[in-house]
Amino acid sequence: MTALKGSLRNRFLLSLAAVLCLALLALVTIARFQIMPILLEDEEAYADAELDRIERALGAELNHMRRLVEDWAHWDDTYDFIQGERPQYVDSNLYESTLETLDLEMMIFLDADSEPYWIVGYDAQGEFTSCPGMMPPCDWASTAVAFLGRYTEQSQDDTTRTSLLAASALALGGLSPIHQSRQESLAGGWLAMVRPLSEPWIEQLRDTTGVELELSRVPVQAGSEQILERTSPTQMTASRLIPALPSSHAVRIDASLPRQRYQASLETFRFALYWTSGVLIATLLIVLWLLERMVLTPLRQLATFTQRLHQETVPPAMPATLLCRQDEIGMLSREFRHLLEHQRQQSDQLRDLTLHDPLTGVANRRLFDQRLTEVLNDSRASEHHAAMMIDIDHFKLYNDHYGHQAGDVCLVTLAQHMEAQLKPQGFLVARTGGEEFSVLLPHTSQEDALQLARELLEAIEALGLDHETSPTSRHVTVSIGIAVQHTNTMEPGDIMRAADQALYQAKANGRNRVAAFECTDLTTAIEP
């Protein structure tokens, strides 16, 4: 996990993966709670429309039944027949092929008192029977006759009625009052026709509607008028109850409907989802590639550069590809380079401060000791190195007389003068004490050192810096102690102690003079 977080690329990858998952989750959530309900609602509307169509087809059949029963009931021969004036009506009209042609199961003629006048139809065994009233072999119609009798008695108006019948079997029923067409008269009786909803009839209804449907008789229960059951991803069954007679039962339409609209919509949605996901992933990959190219690679270059700064002794140059960029990384690289240069300058200045005397600007004791150690360590046995220790004579008196500030000026003047005289020859002048200076003279013999010291004494006195209170001279003078390295085993401390001793001797001998420390511990004081 730390390795994953340690890389900006991995973190970005993880973030992108999280964004992708969130986007996909959002898409799935939208699909589940927004799109799917709309699709299912649309499917319900489709099932509703199909059931409406089937119901309209049944209505058309009932209309057809209405016209049929009205035709017969308003036929004068029928009126005459029911009045008992046309007995030949039975032989000429009510035979078996009439029922077959009209696709009827029974025809019942009732007189004005709703008593059965003539019954034609098929009994339970499918035998054709035709009887004047309710008598064997037409007693199979007793239930229907009793129902019709009650129905006509309760009926207030004498209009034609049609209805779905859900008695023992399903059927279409039509009942019309028998009228004489020539004149206004009261109904002479009633004609009832029943058409069975046989399998061939239902098959025809399937052809008409184009829907795979079933009709069945069910008892009426509250709250279940229409049901939609999705039986499989491709099929569903829509059911609806249609009121029928008797009212205790209803006709149920079960329509098996394809879910192709739903499937097509779902397919379209999936297609859109896949494409959206694909485009999303492709976009994220392109973003990642651009990020890698535009940000991560240059950042890695910058990181490698900073690592090399720590590891390598010679600081490497900032890659030119980073410096020439015009974007924020280029700006950052340039700023970083400026910062490095500034830091380098500051550390140079700091090093300079730690190695130089702030008042006079010449080297301080630390730099002098470093150089002295380097020179002695690098020297071979045959080589000689010398050191001078210079101390201003009666400087306390100078300060007391001219003031401390003037003393500072005097120190600066002497230091600059000594450096001007000795530095060009490769010698190092350092301020190693308050009014004490040291000079490192590499590869210098005692004679040459003495010669240089003498020249320095003369030059300082020749400067003519007034020192009225000095018991030695009217001008500022110095005393110089010289020591020379005799063996390569001599330590830096030894040579400076020797120079100090020589200086002490020069002071003791009267100041404004040079003294050299011999290896035999004999100090030679040389008069100026």
Ligand SMILES: Nc1nc2c(ncn2[C@@H]2O[C@H](COP(=O)(O)OP(=O)(O)OP(=O)(O)O)[C@@H](O)[C@H]2O)c(=O)[nH]1
């Ligand atoms: N103006 C000034 N005076 C300094 C500085 N450092 C040391 N001194 C003075 O240098 C003087 C050194 O005095 P002493 O050690 O007694 O030596 P001297 O008076 O030079 O006598 P001799 O060395 O024996 O000739 C002291 O008065 C210090 O205050 C400095 O940075 N500026």
